[in-house]
Amino acid sequence: xxxxxxxxxxxxxxxxxxxxxxxxxxxxxxxxxxxxxxxxxxxxxxxxxxxxxxxxxxxxxxxxxxxxxxxxxxxxxxxxxxxxxxxxxxxxxxxxxxxxxxxxxxxxxxxxxxxxxxxxxxxxxxxxxxxxxxxxxxxxxxxxxxxxxxxxxxxxxxxxxxxxxxxxxxxxxxxxxxxxxxxxxxxxxxxxxxxxxxxxxxxxxxxxxxxxxxxxxxxxxxxxxxxxxxxxxxxxxxxxxxxxxxxxxxxxxxxxxxxxxxxxxxxxxxxxxxxxxxxxxxxxxxxxxxx
Numbered sequence: 001x002x003x004x005x006x007x008x009x010x011x012x013x014x015x016x017x018x019x020x021x022x023x024x025x026x027x028x029x030x031x032x033x034x035x036x037x038x039x040x041x042x043x044x045x046x047x048x049x050x051x052x053x054x055x056x057x058x059x060x061x062x063x064x065x066x067x068x069x070x071x072x073x074x075x076x077x078x079x080x081x082x083x084x085x086x087x088x089x090x091x092x093x094x095x096x097x098x099x100x101x102x103x104x105x106x107x108x109x110x111x112x113x114x115x116x117x118x119x120x121x122x123x124x125x126x127x128x129x130x131x132x133x134x135x136x137x138x139x140x141x142x143x144x145x146x147x148x149x150x151x152x153x154x155x156x157x158x159x160x161x162x163x164x165x166x167x168x169x170x171x172x173x174x175x176x177x178x179x180x181x182x183x184x185x186x187x188x189x190x191x192x193x194x195x196x197x198x199x200x201x202x203x204x205x206x207x208x209x210x211x212x213x214x215x216x217x218x219x220x221x222x223x224x225x226x227x228x229x230x231x232x233x234x235x236x237x238x239x240x241x242x243x244x245x246x247x248x249x250x251x252x253x254x255x256x257x258x259x260x261x262x263x264x265x266x267x268x269x270x271x272x273x274x275x276x277x278x279x280x281x282x283x284x285x286x287x288x289x290x291x
Contacts (some may be wrong), residue, residue: 014056014065014068017065017068018068018069018071020072021071021073022072022073024076025073025075025078025080029076029080032044033080033084033162038084038085038158039157039159041077042147042151043148045081046147046148047148048073049070049075050145050148051070052070052074053067053071053138053144055070056071057133057134057137057138079106083099084159086099086101089160096279096280097276097279100276101276103272103275103276104269107265108269109140110238110265112139112265113136114241114264114265116132117136117242117258117261117262118255120133120136160175160179160186161193163175164190164191165194165197172187172190173187176190238268241257241261245257245260271291275287
């Protein structure tokens with residue numbers, strides 16, 4: 001009912017544009033995190049995400065689609081740079097659990113979106129008040145503002161690895177002092193790791209090296225796993241679940257599609273929580289096979 005004069009296929013582009021923006025954001029995330037740093041890239045993500053959130057509640061279809069691309073771009077940055085930031089800031093012994101926690105928060109966010117969808121009416125409010133879909137779309141702005149505050153108030157330094165790689169040794173020591181009991185020991189380890197990375201980078205032959213006999217098999221397996229992960233249709237289900245469950249339902253007031261979409265999000269979140277509890281015990285491979 002928001003865009004009654006716009007063809008439904010055009011309105012549905014909002015979901016497709018989100019994926020498009022996500023691909024662009026993920027594609028340039030490595031370059032941005034190397035040039036700007038992990039922290040500043042995530043701050044850029046938050047600024048773009050906040051502006052895009054405001055655009056996405058516009059009743060102008062053009063502004064709404066631009067907002068969806070921007071939100072997708074921000075999500076692409078966050079889902080690639082975010083785990084890197086968490087991994088590099090955490091002590092080695094808890095990196096696995098920290099990575100699982102990141103996935104748990106992602107799936108919880110998806111679940112909350114589906115939960116909000118349960119309250120979305122099929123027509124605008126009779127009293128002319130704020131429409132529910134706008135509340136749903138604006139909710140992420142709260143989390144974005146909170147994270148920006150945390151970045152500027154508390155997380156004022158980048159990761160130790162990035163500081164070391166860029167020659168900012170004073171800042172590197174400050175961050176390590178806040179994380180470890182023996183920061184100098186960790187500083188020496190990190191310094192050695194960076195030397196090894198620089199040596200490997202000098203010897204690296206890019207794609208040619210990945211296709212060498214020593215690394216070809218792992219490279220191909222990685223592509224296959226990623227291809228089948230996306231090719232199985234999980235993104236289609238997450239983005240278009242409500243439309244899928246609406247097939248064959250004529251009554252616009254029937255809440256069955258929203259209920260089943262809510263269940264998809266609940267199961268998705270539950271799987272992430274369970275994975276976080278058992279990943280260290282059973283390993284990644286077994287969980288991937290189970291999935």
